[in-house]
Amino acid sequence: MNPSSSPIATITDPIVEVRDLNLYYGTSQALRGISLDIPRKKVTALIGPSGCGKSTFIRCLNRMNDLIDHVRLEGEIKLDGQNIHDGSVDVIALRRRVGMVFQKWNPFPKSIYENVIYGLRVAGVKERTLLDETVEKSLRRAALWDEVKDRLHQSAMGMSGGQMQRLCIARAIAVAPEIILMDEPCSALDPRSTSRIEELIRELQGEYTIIIVTHNMQQAARVSDFTAYFYLGSLIEYGLTKRIFTTPRRKETEDYITGRFG
Amino acid sequence: MATTSDLQSGRPLVQGNHKSAFRNDRIATGIFYAAGIFLVLLLFAFAGYIIYNGRASLNLHFLTTPPLFMQKGGGVGPQLFNSIYLLILASTLSVPLGVGAGIYMAEYARPSRLTRAIRLSLETLSALPSIVVGLFGLLIFINILGWGFSILAGAMALTILNLPVITRVAEESIRNVPPALKEGSLALGATHWQTIWRLILPAATPGILSGVILVTGRIFGEAAALLFTAGMSSPPLNFSDWNPLHYVSPLNPLRPAETLAVYTWKVNSEGLVPDARQIADGSAAVLIITVFLFNFLARYLGKALQKRSRAC
Numbered sequence: 023m024n025p026s027s028s029p030i031a032t033i034t035d036p037i038v039e040v041r042d043l044n045l046y047y048g049t050s051q052a053l054r055g056i057s058l059d060i061p062r063k064k065v066t067a068l069i070g071p072s073g074c075g076k077s078t079f080i081r082c083l084n085r086m087n088d089l090i091d092h093v094r095l096e097g098e099i100k101l102d103g104q105n106i107h108d109g110s111v112d113v114i115a116l117r118r119r120v121g122m123v124f125q126k127w128n129p130f131p132k133s134i135y136e137n138v139i140y141g142l143r144v145a146g147v148k149e150r151t152l153l154d155e156t157v158e159k160s161l162r163r164a165a166l167w168d169e170v171k172d173r174l175h176q177s178a179m180g181m182s183g184g185q186m187q188r189l190c191i192a193r194a195i196a197v198a199p200e201i202i203l204m205d206e207p208c209s210a211l212d213p214r215s216t217s218r219i220e221e222l223i224r225e226l227q228g229e230y231t232i233i234i235v236t237h238n239m240q241q242a243a244r245v246s247d248f249t250a251y252f253y254l255g256s257l258i259e260y261g262l263t264k265r266i267f268t269t270p271r272r273k274e275t276e277d278y279i280t281g282r283f284g
Numbered sequence: 285m286a287t288t289s290d291l292q293s294g295r296p297l298v299q300g301n302h303k304s305a306f307r308n309d310r311i312a313t314g315i316f317y318a319a320g321i322f323l324v325l326l327l328f329a330f331a332g333y334i335i336y337n338g339r340a341s342l343n344l345h346f347l348t349t350p351p352l353f354m355q356k357g358g359g360v361g362p363q364l365f366n367s368i369y370l371l372i373l374a375s376t377l378s379v380p381l382g383v384g385a386g387i388y389m390a391e392y393a394r395p396s397r398l399t400r401a402i403r404l405s406l407e408t409l410s411a412l413p414s415i416v417v418g419l420f421g422l423l424i425f426i427n428i429l430g431w432g433f434s435i436l437a438g439a440m441a442l443t444i445l446n447l448p449v450i451t452r453v454a455e456e457s458i459r460n461v462p463p464a465l466k467e468g469s470l471a472l473g474a475t476h477w478q479t480i481w482r483l484i485l486p487a488a489t490p491g492i493l494s495g496v497i498l499v500t501g502r503i504f505g506e507a508a509a510l511l512f513t514a515g516m517s518s519p520p521l522n523f524s525d526w527n528p529l530h531y532v533s534p535l536n537p538l539r540p541a542e543t544l545a546v547y548t549w550k551v552n553s554e555g556l557v558p559d560a561r562q563i564a565d566g567s568a569a570v571l572i573i574t575v576f577l578f579n580f581l582a583r584y585l586g587k588a589l590q591k592r593s594r595a596c
Binding site for chain 2: 084086089091114115117118121122124126128129130131140141143144145190193194197
């Protein structure tokens, strides 16, 4: 890799450090020697064409790939200096620290209220006032409170797609994670809902570390501080979003960004 | 190539035999409608015929009094009670076991030799004729374990009969729950079991319930598996004694218990009472009405359950 775009040197006090990460689905390799540092309380966008490994990559960070058979990992992922695959690491605790919002909103078939506090419920929180406060705080944070405050106990299934996705963000926020992973959170939303989510991401940065996978380069440019370009399972270029989009150092990145390919 | 003039003239852009495709579509629709209507009519005719013929017996006296020996005017009270009690016992045994096995098969079992063996056993089990299950019950529960003809032996035989159905339905209902829900739950720090208990099972409940309804109807209607397990007689029951340890108590699981279906069969084939035909008609009507009632009740419960789990 070109030393000038070396992903490791540019970031001080990273929250996540990834070194030489290889991932195999059976015999096919999906990630190839990924090394990068994720900055704390910033928005990092992962871009690249379909199948380049960006979704696979973020699913490593909360160990969602554990659920899939025949996945093999090599290398190291450290969260605040601790290897997340260490035997002493509790995957449940890890997932509370590293929340996730999925491409297709997936509210539970429960009330809005129960959706938000699901993470607290499974953690054993029973205190009513704390639950009530968390619901209001999380829904306000996700810019959804005003729309749903009068129907908290109605089913979440009656909301619009954009509302459901914001509910999923509120649900992730409710367990007070340090990192929120977003796997193409807007790809199934209309432009209006998309811009609301983008606003939300801008508001949340500074408080949470956000890692967002996106197909939409304008979106990456609008919401992120750092951008990583993935191609065929490799990290091609990584750096400040402004720099990547104005003066990409690698030809591949430039081709992708300018739309000559992908 | 479609040009502007093509579009304006309204000529179809794709020339083809769309007329015959359209006709075939209408024919297929007609056939499926006819099949559906035929089925519904058949069901109505069947149920209507049975209930109409048994209408004379649909009274409280018939439903609550015991059968008489060699005399007209006996009822099916104990048999009706036995059927319901057996249903409850058999469901208590088979539903948790079947749903548990379904959860295992859908959520825990990895494709392996063991899993294949379980699946094969279940399929074989579901293909067993019920008389074979009854004879097996006779051998194990009555002869070897020495329970005598008893409700418990009957309930066990029915459990063997119903386990494959409940297991398969439970497994399928659980597999039909969208994986996105499971991922969402795990990503919030829920354990596998919390995810199953709080999310997957409630979402799978309607499907599981329809399996249970299926099985309920079968328990009510089953005779062959019960002939040699629950027996063909009912001791005199004292309906004011609810201590399950007393022999005359209706709740005693170790007493013989003739069910409504068994009684219907028996009275029809070897009944000595002068009104045997009428009793058989009557008990058949009671049987079919009870099955309907159970189905409605189960559906209502299922809907209520689902509503509750969604609302809170």
